[in-house]
Amino acid sequence: MTRTTDVRDFVVNQRNGVKGLVDTLKLTTLPSAYIQPPQERLTSEKILSSSSQVPVIDVSNWMDPNVAKEICDAATKLGLFQIVNHGIAQEELKAVIAAARGFFELPAEERRRYWRGSSVSETAWLTTSFNPLKESILEWRDFLKFEYLPQQHDFAATWPSVCKEQVIDHFERIKPITKKILDILISNLNSTIDKSNEETLMGTTRMNFNYYPECPDPSLAVGTGRHSDINTLTLLLQEDGVLSSLYARATEDGDEWVNVPPIPGAIVVNIGDVLQILSNNRYRSVEHCVVVNKFCSRVSVPVFCGPVHDAVIEPLPEVLQNNEVAGYRNIVYSDYLKDFFGRPHDGKTTIESIKT
Numbered sequence: 001m002t003r004t005t006d007v008r009d010f011v012v013n014q015r016n017g018v019k020g021l022v023d024t025l026k027l028t029t030l031p032s033a034y035i036q037p038p039q040e041r042l043t044s045e046k047i048l049s050s051s052s053q054v055p056v057i058d059v060s061n062w063m064d065p066n067v068a069k070e071i072c073d074a075a076t077k078l079g080l081f082q083i084v085n086h087g088i089a090q091e092e093l094k095a096v097i098a099a100a101r102g103f104f105e106l107p108a109e110e111r112r113r114y115w116r117g118s119s120v121s122e123t124a125w126l127t128t129s130f131n132p133l134k135e136s137i138l139e140w141r142d143f144l145k146f147e148y149l150p151q152q153h154d155f156a157a158t159w160p161s162v163c164k165e166q167v168i169d170h171f172e173r174i175k176p177i178t179k180k181i182l183d184i185l186i187s188n189l190n191s192t193i194d195k196s197n198e199e200t201l202m203g204t205t206r207m208n209f210n211y212y213p214e215c216p217d218p219s220l221a222v223g224t225g226r227h228s229d230i231n232t233l234t235l236l237l238q239e240d241g242v243l244s245s246l247y248a249r250a251t252e253d254g255d256e257w258v259n260v261p262p263i264p265g266a267i268v269v270n271i272g273d274v275l276q277i278l279s280n281n282r283y284r285s286v287e288h289c290v291v292v293n294k295f296c297s298r299v300s301v302p303v304f305c306g307p308v309h310d311a312v313i314e315p316l317p318e319v320l321q322n323n324e325v326a327g328y329r330n331i332v333y334s335d336y337l338k339d340f341f342g343r344p345h346d347g348k349t350t351i352e353s354i355k356t
């Protein structure tokens with residue numbers, strides 16, 4: 001099975017995922033279906049040597065004005081920061097990561113029951129890469145996505161039992177932290193979270209279990225390609241350890257990247273496109289990507305907080321008060337999603353497409 005079409009067929013159509021590929025074949029070279037063009041590879045000369053540029057913010061006292069200032073500064077400059085002392089115990093975070101590993105360690109036929117399009121669950125589905133039907137080159141990743149619908153009775157009834165409890169617990173623990181960060185960011189725009197914008201800021205919550213298997217040639221592959229998140233705010237768990245996997249674009253125009261190092265007990269927070277639009281560019285939706293490793297697999301668990309599908313996304317009236325020109329045209333969020341999911345990961349193409 002070396003031909004590109006055979007690999008694709010096995011991974012995508014036969015619903016084995018890249019984990020299934022790695023488990024089935026003893027790969028010594030990277031299949032051509034995964035060889036990225038040079039401009040998509042994160043080579044060492046693009047990586048800034050110091051990771052000190054990713055702020056680590058102690059949020060033990062949310063009422064401290066310095067905490068608010070640090071969060072708003074980080075959202076303005078890099079668009080990404082880490083929080084520590086957020087109140088979720090390290091063992092609880094570890095249990096979420098272990099649950100994600102637990103799912104991917106299930107037998108292939110068990111995992112396959114959740115494959116997108118024929119999943120046994122309406123609110124959880126598994127797929128590979130990002131959007132395999134639209135991609136000429138695949139990403140070295142499988143992911144299981146969960147949709148959190150607490151108002152719907154039994155929304156989690158069909159979730160895999162190996163991780164169900166941990167996923168529900170994590171959704172519930174992350175929610176108040178997301179709300180606190182959003183409160184700070186929105187109040188800094190002289191606005192407040194209220195009935196008029198709540199469904200835009202935090203109307204939906206989803207979670208991914210991302211799984212990146214060990215890869216025979218990481219220099220030619222990507223785990224997750226360059227993209228900005230298209231939601232409001234993402235709170236992500238990385239696995240503790242030595243892997244330097246997640247990178248953020250240091251400045252908007254340059255091709256320099258900073259590593260986001262795993263810190264035990266920390267949560268990575270990044271700004272998504274919706275906050276960049278609502279703030280009329282005061283906050284930066286940061287482009288990021290993930291590299292893979294030859295010897296170790298990796299899991300990550302982002303929680304995406306974002307708008308309901310029919311929300312209209314546009315700069316907040318408070319930020320346009322002094323005759324400021326809106327940098328974006330209005331768009332219904334479902335149209336925004338359609339654009340993003342209609343193409344491979346491609347940096348910030350979607351937000352750029354609605355600039356005025």
Ligand SMILES: O=C(O)CCC(=O)C(=O)O
Nearest residue numbers: 208210224246290300302
């Ligand atoms: O795996 C990671 O660290 C990041 C994944 C990511 O960017 C995403 O799922 O949107």
Ligand SMILES: [Fe+2]
Nearest residue numbers: 227228229288
């Ligand atoms: Fe992301």
